[in-house]
Structure formats: structure tokens, C-alpha cells
Amino acid sequence: DAKTTQPPSMDCAEGRAANLPCNHSTISGNEYVYWYRQIHSQGPQYIIHGLKNNETNEMASLIITEDRKSSTLILPHATLRDTAVYYCIVRGRSYNTDKLIFGTGTRLQVFP
């Protein structure tokens, strides 16, 4: 079973920041938080991952709370092309605990 809880849907105005929350209260110390997204009828796309520290790349920022029980994915300037289902996944390090177990995700709708 997925180890994460996400809101089923969110809306965001184009050009504004989209903040997608994720709860992972049972995360263990050696598990990573991964984010993928899936645009309609396409394969999932890797966005970002982190362990303890906040991370930023060209797509997004990942903010992980100090207790690691929750995180937020931030798309700083959402565009219509960011409309997708966003999956937050907790992933272990060792072989066979590193599987991607997808939860239900958050459906983000970016509107003009």
C-alpha cells in the first residue's frame, strides 16, 4: 500500500505558484520522498526527490518538514501544461524496498 496521503484535486491559476501537499507520517529515516506527475495519456514523469533537505531543480521545489512527516511540492509559476496528476511516493533504499508504489495522487488543474 502507498505510504502517502494527498488531496484528490487542486486548482491553480496560471502564473501562480502551485503548492501540492503530501503526508507521509510513517516514513522511516532511510526513505526518500519522490514526486512524479502524469499528464493525460502519457507515462509518469519524474519531477524531484529528497531525503531531508529542501531540493530545487528546473521543474520544481520540494520542501520537507523537519520531522519528515510531510512535504510540499511547489511549481513556482504554473502553466496550463502543468495540468496533470501528481504522485508523492515514499521510496526505500534497499533492493525491493525501492519500488515505486503509486497512491491516488492529486489532480492539479491549472486554469487561465
Next chain:
Amino acid sequence: DAMVIQNPRYQVTQFGKPVTLSCSQTLNHNVMYWYQQKSSQAPKLLFHYYDKDFNNEADTPDNFQSRRPNTSFCFLDIRSPGLGDAAMYLCATSREGGGGTDTQYFGPGTRLTVL
């Protein structure tokens, strides 16, 4: 560009007629995965190959088989498709597997229709 390729993108088969879906990769990754994604659901891992080592998920039906003849190609065989097997089938690859930081790269998927 290096990528994960799935052919065909759309496949129609008849109830009970064997079907094979194919995946190829130019990334030279060691690990290849097959996921099933039914309508409005999240992707679900069926099995994966670490190099030539096959790893089946416990709840993957026996109807689903896989072959990996070489590093670049991996096939999903459905021996006797049922109506419940209609889904998007996603192939993914990763460089090493394990380690927690090994990113999986997904292909565009093959949408299977069973008539």
C-alpha cells in the same frame, strides 16, 4: 535522444487471444519494469528485470509473463487476455535499481483494448 519506447501505442486484441507488448530503451539501463494502469487508477507494478534476473510481484496474475532477450528490449506477454486486462501498460527503466535515488524513466505506454 535516449528514451524508452513502447510499441504499439494502441493495441486491440480479442478475448483469450495472446498478445505481446514491447518496450525498448536506449538508456542502457540495467532494470526494466512493467506497470499496469487501469482507467482512473494509479500505476501498479507487475514485475521487473534486474539485468536477466526476473522479479514477479506477489499479486501479479499468472496470465502475465515477461521476457527480456537483451538489455535493450523487454516484452510483456498476456497469455489469455480477459476483459479485466484492458488497461494502459507502462514500461520503465532505471540505471541500477535499489539505492533509493535511482530514478525510473517511463515510456509513453501501450493502451490495450480487449474485445
